[in-house]
Amino acid sequence: SQQGEEDPQALSIQEGENATMNCSYKTSINNLQWYRQNSGRGLVHLILIRSNEREKHSGRLRVTLDTSKKSSSLLITASRAADTASYFCATDAWNAGNMLTFGGGTRLMVKP
Amino acid sequence: DAEITQSPRHKITETGRQVTLACHQTWNHNNMFWYRQDLGHGLRLIHYSYGVQDTNKGEVSDGYSVSRSNTEDLPLTLESAASSQTSVYFCASSESRLGGTDTQYFGPGTRLTVL
Numbered sequence: 001s002q003q004g005e006e007d008p009q010a011l012s013i014q015e016g017e018n019a020t021m022n023c024s025y026k027t028s029i030n031n032l033q034w035y036r037q038n039s040g041r042g043l044v045h046l047i048l049i050r051s052n053e054r055e056k057h058s059g060r061l062r063v064t065l066d067t068s069k070k071s072s073s074l075l076i077t078a079s080r081a082a083d084t085a086s087y088f089c090a091t092d093a094w095n096a097g098n099m100l101t102f103g104g105g106t107r108l109m110v111k112p
Numbered sequence: 113d114a115e116i117t118q119s120p121r122h123k124i125t126e127t128g129r130q131v132t133l134a135c136h137q138t139w140n141h142n143n144m145f146w147y148r149q150d151l152g153h154g155l156r157l158i159h160y161s162y163g164v165q166d167t168n169k170g171e172v173s174d175g176y177s178v179s180r181s182n183t184e185d186l187p188l189t190l191e192s193a194a195s196s197q198t199s200v201y202f203c204a205s206s207e208s209r210l211g212g213t214d215t216q217y218f219g220p221g222t223r224l225t226v227l
Contacts, residue, residue, distance in 0.1 A: 031213070048215065
């Protein structure tokens with residue numbers, strides 16, 4: 001079963017627009033991570049936010065975490081065609097050792 | 113530069129055959145993981161290892177086995193391949209951490225087709 005569930009499953013926007021993806025999870029976590037996967041490639045880590053953090057930035061990425069709602073959002077500002085990929089959230093449950101549980105992903109298409 | 117590699121990148125096999133997928137990392141990470149990725153299921157954990165001689169079952173371990181004889185390698189074996197095991201397989205590694213896991217580094221994947 002998946003700990004994280006992304007919403008929406010697919011998103012199509014124009015270059016320059018912002019893209020927001022959401023992730024909901026079920027159990028208490030140590031941290032939450034976001035990964036990107038380009039077509040036919042492995043996953044690449046984007047950003048990690050710890051359970052005691054509420055917001056984190058990295059370049060054009062902004063991640064928020066609301067532990068009371070068990071949800072996170074990933075915002076990509078000023079999107080580019082190169083941002084076209086699938087985005088996954090992954091949670092590290094407090095009692096799960098060093099394992100991550102991945103959601104089903106959001107497929108983002110940025111049209112030039 | 114450190115990396116994680118998988119081989120082969122593509123494999124076609126027949127039902128009932130034994131198949132081994134290789135994973136090699138030069139990060140010197142203690143933790144290694146095998147996932148399968150199927151449409152509609154995201155990534156599901158097959159097996160994982162926290163160090164040499166340590167192996168553990170994940171969510172979808174039936175029909176798969178792993179062994180860890182050194183830090184760098186975690187081969188995944190399908191004992192008797194089934195069509196349901198047609199998938200894309202990813203290997204990943206991470207450092208050991210207390211109080212929360214670290215970033216996982218992924219290999220490029222192996223696309224396996226079982227006919």
